[in-house]
Amino acid sequence: MSTQVIAVLSSLALYMLIIVGIGIYSSRFSRGTMEDYHMGSRDFRTIVLFSAVFGANISAVTLAGVPGGAYHVGWVMWPYFASSWAWATPLLFYTVGSRSWVLGQRFGYMTVAEVVGGRWKSPTLAVVISLMLIFYTVPYLMTGLLGAGRTLEALTEGFVTLNVGMVVVASAVLVYLLLGGMRGAAWVNTFQTGIFLVGAVAIFVVIAGALGGPAEATRRVMEDYPELMSRSRMPWQQFFSYGVIVALSPIVFPQLFMRLLTGRDPKTLKQTMCIYPVPAFLMMFLMATVGMWGRTAIPGLEGAESDAILPLLLIQFTPIWMMGLLGAAAFAAMMSTMDSQLLSVTTMIARDFLSRSRLKDASDATMVRISRVLVLVLTLLALVLGFLNPIGIIKIIEFALSGFACMLAPVLAALYWKRCTSQAALWSIVASQVCLWSFEMGLLPASWRFGFLSGLPAIVVGVVVLVAVTYITPVPQDEGTREYFAIFDKTTP
């Protein structure tokens, strides 16, 4: 075993010990209830809430997908996310988060399906929404494992294989999730967010220095790969449609939505909203720029191989002692999303399915035990999918994000449109998903997308169906609509 491998493994072992230690410590504060295990008793203050929300959103996409994408298409990868998602998603914290938080306090809601289904008292709608969200979250969850596995494999020069790396990472996440639930995950995320923010800046500074400074590194790219500077490798239609998709989808991520409901009061949500855009911009800018520079330093990577450009650059350009530290930053970003996704899917299964079944009268202690088993089973499922992974991280994410973005129209309608009906919300989901899948599977000709990603026409179809069905169905007279808007009339503009 080389010195490099020993140094990397030692640093990562220390990092794993710290996060597992935080998880164990957080379990001392457990109250043993569902509300506590899944929502941390809705008592998070600003720093923990920000870290939990930001950590849930910064993932393998940022530390592997973005530099990997920039390697092939250039600097356009940072505005691909930063000039839309970095500010539009926090804006939606207000649009969706403020009203959902009030509903969570009033009715004890934890999931998107509860908020939307509760508006019309429609169990069918709630089940459909929950199924769709679980369906899109699981492949997204797999990307975290893949990203972490590839990073570990690259940093240890193949000593730890991809599959072993995925098992190691999954095991660490399991420990603090099983012990600490939402509180454990949020506390670990606070540590992880600090690590990956500092790590991202350090990676940028070190790589830039090693390549002769930003100006020299960029000059080489202009000379050898001018297409990376001109953005000619990405059509503007793709840039536009992904901007819309990536801005609209995160607020519907079950893991992010749930965490918005864990804030102690509206002030914590507002402060989180103000902090969010700055590190969001910074992370994307730094990672995409480093990925683009990597093209001249390590040329020849094909397809998804470029997802490993960051660890490859670290091996080539950083001192051994620093490599483990920076590798830990990559792990922190990936694991913080994985834990939130695992917990959110578990919460959805427990709240949206089991609580409507024969288990509805089960005690909190029983439900928490069941939740822990679910966390274990879902981790194993993600691992199996990870072992079978066929395509790159950014491709998986683009599809999953489109699926999430299609869910936003019914969520907004539930919170803002009194005239909207449950049938309209249901058919909007069905129509947009059918459209998305038809394009993805080639059942509809690609020329009908006019160069845009499949998600954009799917969102438009969903909105059109939502409006059309609303006006051909009777005005809703249900109790849920009256309750919701009575609350909103008192609390929001």
Next chain:
Amino acid sequence: MSIDMQKRRNRERLVYLLAVILMIIRVDFWWWGEEMPLVLFGWINVPMLYQFGIWVAGFALVLYTVKYIWVDEQ
């Protein structure tokens, strides 16, 4: 509806309108595919500055929303 509530609702609509405009104009297709000179620090070009400007404007919308639209109420 109170005058204050109406004001906040109008501001809310303005923010959403500006957000939509930003989402559209972030696609600077007039420069798309062209090699632009590096104008700042020897590694930043004009389209990069433009995209940064879009982010700044979007961030301003977020701050405006927090300060003038989302008031604290339980």
